[in-house]
Amino acid sequence: MILADSGAESPYPSRMTDTALRHIRNFAIIAHIDHGKSTLADRLIEATGALSNREMTEQVLDTMEIERERGITIKAQTVRLSYKARDGETYALNLMDTPGHVDFAYEVSRSLAACEGSLLVVDASQGVEAQTLANVYQAIEAGHEIVPVLNKIDLPAAEPERVRRQIEDVIGLDTSDAVLISAKTGHNIAGVLEAIVTRLPPPQGDPEAPLKALLVDSWYDAYLGVVILVRVKDGRLARGQKIRMMATGAVHVIEQTGVFSPRMVAAADLGPGEIGYITAGIKTVADCRIGDTITEDRRPAEAPLPGFKPSVPVVWCGLYPVDADDFEKLRESLGRLRLNDASFHYEPETSAALGFGFRCGFLGLLHLEIVQERLAREFGLDLIATAPSVVYRIHRTNGQVADLHNPADMPDGSVIDKIEEPWIKATIMVPDEYLGAVLHLCNERRGQQVDLTYVGNRAMAVYRLPLNEVVFDFYDRLKSVSRGYASFDYQMDGYAESDLVRISILVNAEPVDALAFIAHRSAAETRGRAICQRLKDLIPKQLFKIAIQAAIGGRVIARETIGALAKDVTAKCYGGDISRKRKLLEKQKEGKKRMRQFGKVEIPQSAFLAALKTG
């Protein structure tokens, strides 16, 4: 990552990190987006002098361009702060920055597992939001000590007392010692630092025991190869040591150990309680599973740390180059991305409509968007994305069970015994006046209410929903029906059998595989009709009439017709300025380049995604 600027060149060993356990605090900051996590992190770095003013750029920890723009964290990052406390002792405070989005819930849980405590930052003018809840529950599960921090008390709209009560009511945390701060003005940052030292517990661990270190995250660095972020539980990590990944069995020799300050600084070794990095000549992050336990090859630990889960994509979609010649470039780019993101999967796929491309799996919709954006931005690829699909589980009559990533691959109904679909448990918080609309939306999406409670004038609805109903435009719809006031979070909640059908879309009687989708039978007809209508608007008139149909098996459930090219006379005086007219034509052509020839019909690439948006 960008912060890595020292590494190989630094005098080695530059410093020992053998800080006594009681002088270490490992903590995370949990907050809803925009409640001030990054600003607080910046203030802490500033206050402890980890960076000079010159180096201090806003929001030091978010490093990827996309992360910066969207204000989200994708990779776990950490910074080691050196803090001289009021008791006169100097402490090493390791701040772990965690991804904030539900798509990366598992990554969050591993980051939290690397710490003993959390700061719960709540915007005192906004109060508790859905994301706050989801993260705080995870921190509680991880056994964290939690210090509530009420931020933005400089705002006239701040209501610290109301928010205090809210935290007590909803989360059940004692807020009598909550730290009131303004991360913006720097007010009471000292109070936060003291609270970290005095209220969060130090780590525990045995330096003599066999090595056990948690693999928190990993990323690819062009100079160093794969860099692994670790938390040592027992034993020591040192240069030259032969380590073993307990889940994969892979063995490597450590080339370098160090800490983030926040730049990478080499250190002789990492002892229990420490958070830092190692490099070991590893070529791809796919060999470094998040949550894996690193042990010593010579003297392995008996059992790995609990909680390891291989990452499983929950959302899949097809990615195709707009220009068929870019296929190889796409393959290469996906490979490069995967170097740094093992949670993303891809496999080659062909589509009659779109040609050669890849079926790609993601942790969630945000993850999908980020990957798509990076492909466009960092690799200059112009892509067509098909509508995202969840992973269905097909039980065949012959007893076979298989995962289905692509609606186009759905087998014939006669060989299917049953289909299961993934469900989620969603927590939605919304002001009372929009609750009706939100409940209506959830019901419309086959939701099952689990709980409905009030927190002040905000309602908290917990629903079980099929992921399939959420994957597409649920966020958008939720935003619009609540005027942006609803907050939403979810976790996966198992599979359940469902009456699902595949709907094919036919253009001039030919099925367009990239537009096929799976829906609940009760919604099939409405959705089919909506898509035909949408396509009617999205597909420009062509020289001839076009029929658009939606069908289940051989049965047509909806039909629309697009008339031939409309009359559009341009009897105008042009004079000698042909360039202007030519440029107009070239602009029209530019638009056409983004179309896919399908049989004789040209379909704009935007249609592949837009067609499936409902509502």
Next chain:
Amino acid sequence: MPPLALYIHWPFCLAKCPYCDFNSHVRERIDAAGFIAALRAELAFEGARLGRRPLGSIFFGGGTPSLMAPADVAALIADARRVFAPRDDLEITLEANPTSVEAGKLADFRAAGVNRLSLGVQSLDPAALAFLGRRHSAGQAIAALESARRIFPRLSFDLIYARPGQTLPAWRAELRAALALAADHLSLYQLTIEPGTAFATAHARGEIVLPEGEEAAALYEATGAEAAGAGLLPYEVSNYARPGAESRHNLAYWRYGDYAGIGPGAHGRLTLRGEIVATRRHRAPEIWAERVGRFGHGSVAETPLSPLERGREMLLMGLRLAEGLDPAGFARRTGRPLAEAIDAEILRQAEAAGYLAWEGGRLVALPAGRLRLDALLAALCR
């Protein structure tokens, strides 16, 4: 190579019409002598680089060139005749507005050498003239036409139709009255909303609503029928003429021949050193004149066109003509075979749909194709 066409732009008008996006400007005072000198300098400049090429036509356009002094028009014509090799039947057109200011000068323009007048009548309906912001009445327009018919061997006039609220019968009646005024050439334009005009603002606000689609098509078809009834044929999408009375100058544009354009904002297509070069003059009259003073010309861009661009331009213009395109001429002029410049599959579909056809070895847009020519071209052109 067909003879050269020469376009001379006079950028000034008495007032700016609310629909017009031509390079026209209103000035309190005009340094006519200075502008004429600059035009003559540019004429000399083009003459020097083109050599004594055969000259087929001169067109004074605008703006309002009928505001020029006839003596200045005469001087420019004399220059052109000297610099180029004028054909015996040299066509010299001048655009005129039928206001009283200009009407009195018609005979002098004729004496200066103008042999074809193009009169900006725009409408014979008083309400429409007011809507279009014209500074002349229908009566003045008719009077100007009458006298022009006596003075000039060839006469054309412009009308703008498909105006807001214009009904089919109303347009038929107006057009029939116009046809009775017996010109041998008519330019019949549908009102278009051009960005940056007063009408564009009104249109965006919804104050102006134009007939579109089927309605506009019906008006167009009625126009063709009425004109044909009077013996005028649509040799180009919006130009109607008695056979033989076509505007040679405009044909040079549509056939994608060479034309030199001088004066502010004028465009040209010139064969120079084996390439076709697109030329463009600075649009602002004063800056243009200043540049001519400094450099001897006011050209701001001279861009050689690639075979692809030439092909697109020739296709764009050529399919507007009733005579269509001849593949051999196309390949010669653009350096690109016609078959390569168009999408074979679209051509096949367009033929099947009755939009395009081969007639006497030439590719032509049929009436149904003309009605959707822009969209058709976008699909057809590679």
